[in-house]
Amino acid sequence: MASFGGPSVFKDMGKLDFDYLPPGLPHREAQLDQLTGLFRPVLQGGRQxxxxxxxxxxxxxxxxxxxxxxxxxxxxxxxxxxxxIYVNCRRRSSDKAVLLQLVRYFDKHFPDRGFSSSEMIDTFARFLVKNNTHALIILDEADVLLKKKTDLVYLLSRFDEETGSSKKSVSVMLISQQDLFPLMDSASASTFGRTNIISFGKYSNTELLSILEQRIDLAFKPGRVEPEVGDLIADIASEWGDARYAIELLTKAGMAADDEHKEEVGAEHARAAKAHTHSIVTDSKLAELDIHKKLVLLACARSLKNKAYSITGDIEKNYHVACEGQGEEARKHTQFWKYIKDLEALGLVDTKVSHGQGGTTTMVTIRDIPVKVLEEKLMAFLGGIR
Ligand SMILES: Nc1ncnc2c1ncn2[C@@H]1O[C@H](COP(=O)(O)OP(=O)(O)O)[C@@H](O)[C@H]1O
Ligand SMILES: [Mg+2]
Known part of the structure; x- marks a missing residue:
């Protein structure tokens, strides 16, 4: 068993947190250069x-x-x-919630109710004038907001026209896993333009290795990670090109070594880490799902206990049962469908259409994790009420 204060291979585990920003980002120089070029006009009074x-x-x-x-x-x-100003739209998934965070950047105590969106926009505009500043508003996971038919993206992209500002006072950066143009109304799409897209490809094996080496230096005591461990983890994670998964594996490998009171992290610890994390079904991904997506995924897991594929009708029934168990009101059929599609987009479930006598039916399956393990994980996140 691990004990607090016992010997450890780590010198600073905080350097492995997903929120920690390392001093440099290997293999992302091109994207940073592109951004620098794009935003140069902002320093001369423009916007972007x-x-x-x-x-x-x-x-x-x-x-x-x-x-x-x-x-x-x-x-x-x-x-x-x-x-x-950075806003995560998964955490702040309405126009008002985003606006509140923007205003609170300047006034921590701004009340969370009692103001309309347009009043909050005006307040924000006044703060920009008062502080004589330009705001670069970063909307991360912007697809979550755009799927809700928001006005905010449009308003922010035309902020100065809307607020009658004589200066160019707002720039907008949108971040997403998917193309955002199909989610935008034509007015927003045209103010954004298709030219300023910066793409992030999946990391290759060697790129993941240098990212891992940086974390090994930052987070582990010198010489405590055997040289092949980085290679092995980079190999495992390169299937998805996902640095987050690579760092999660490195963290768990270190913890496995500590659990065994070993001085060094070896290949066996990396393998144990892989066995603990289920490929793309990582804890961080599950944690990010909102409650209804968790409940739909739970319903999928339960429907798939004794079979490889399940029809969506069965899953929907199980979803209603799961909602009852959590005291949540089940969402309507169309919304349930959207959840299935969203879970598929996240790679958590797969669907296929089968053509039978009764027409076409959609079959759902889960490939990457034993459904029993998935159910346990989800129940842990949901607070264990059955
Ligand atoms: N080039 C890089 N160098 C160092 N760490 C990186 C690099 N790219 C990603 N990471 C780390 O990997 C994790 C996931 O990156 P993140 O920026 O959250 O990915 P995304 O937003 O594309 O899902 C974070 O811990 C981040 O610090
Ligand atoms: Mg991100």
């Missing part, structure tokens, strides 16, 4: 919009946060104040 697109764990959030620092520093040198 940009899209960051790529699959999970390709460094989009890390690059956006790193770039925030760079542009704020450059602003100081150019005598143009820039405030980069």
């Amino acid at each position: 919009t940009a899209f960051l697109i790529g699959s999970v764990g390709t460094g989009k959030t890390a690059v956006a946060k790193h770039f925030s620092k760079l542009i704020m520093e450059a602003g100081q040198k150019h005598n143009r104040r820039v405030d980069a």
